[in-house]
Amino acid sequence: MAANAGEMTIDTSHMDILSVAADCFEKSGFAATSIDDVARKLGATKGRIYHHFPSKTDLFVAVVRRGMAMCYEVIEPVRQLDLPPLQKLSRMAAAHAKLMIETKHFQRSVWEGVEMHRRAAMTPDQREALEELLKTREGYSALFRRELTAARDNGDLDFENLSVTNQLMFMALNSPIFWYSPRPGETETDINRLVGQIVQFALRGLGASKEFTG
Amino acid sequence: MAANAGEMTIDTSHMDILSVAADCFEKSGFAATSIDDVARKLGATKGRIYHHFPSKTDLFVAVVRRGMAMCYEVIEPVRQLDLPPLQKLSRMAAAHAKLMIETKHFQRSVWEGVEMHRRAAMTPDQREALEELLKTREGYSALFRRELTAARDNGDLDFENLSVTNQLMFMALNSPIFWYSPRPGETETDINRLVGQIVQFALRGLGASKEFTG
DNA sequence: GTCTATATGGTGATAGAC
């Protein structure tokens, strides 16, 4: 199945470098982040990074791959539940949105990778390295579209164009990577409430009835 | 009034340079765009650009300012209509979303400017140059929040947190700058239908009743 | 107002010591 072909397992090697790199890419973006920036934040020098990653592009791709693996991992158990489409979609959406909040620095790079590809603003080596990941991303998106379609066929959702709707839904679910920042003293409950608002907005937007979305 | 203080009028000078610069910034982002790129696309050399804009940052800021001026211009007539809050909000949202589609290249730079500011990923001169624009942006956002609040007080909308909701709404309305691309043979009617889907998604998300959103 | 140099600084990447 296409979805399984695109699945990813988590590679735990060099997590320290990846995590710091994700922070840097989140803060300044790929182009404006230098390898020296990452090294400095690591308390090391370039040599360490270039020993493990052949190029800046490869480092970035590793961050993106890691972020996407997290997505698959968090969605997988929900996806296997035996639930009506709208309820499954709701759970998947919540898991996704919560992950965006919790792993914002990685997910920003995932976003930028998708953007680079969409705008074709890449050198040939970057393109090749990202190509595989974007197929995986497409498979991930398809998991959601499947439930969207099923729920619409059920009469539980009401929308016009699947592709536009899918974009709008992911836009809402991904949005915390742009505006969320943790507050001092914030609790798990606070986060869950935030996730609730995001999912409610998205599901209502998709035309779910008030009884369902509260 | 704060909103008026933030209003902008359109400066029509050097529109050729600004338009080409917006194209480049849209395609590659601020950091990855070189002045030579812009010049080449203009069919000129750096000299021409540096004669009119003292630095790359100033060129970028001019593009952002221009994009925001377009927002104010397109919203102003709608804002002055004497309508119930939800209906005014709906018209404002449609005008905004349509502008995002029609001036995507400029609006991408506006977005990137806001992002640079939010992430504090700027040199001091960039920060100073963008500061003014972000106050203007805040005033623009306030125009929408005013209607959001009024409509909620009316009982026409139903949402929890104003600030989160405002983010989610703008995310949906802005989203075409990321995924829209013009199709061959696309008509004005096609665009309007697309805008309709976006606005419907956003208003439903905000908790507008089905009678209103169709 | 626009072009052709050119100065200057930073960045990706490599080589070789430890």
Place this chain on the structure above:
DNA sequence: GTCTATCACCATATAGAC
């Protein structure tokens, strides 16, 4: 595996001719 040079290149910005 990590560090310290160092190279080669590219991009911002300037100076001065036309």
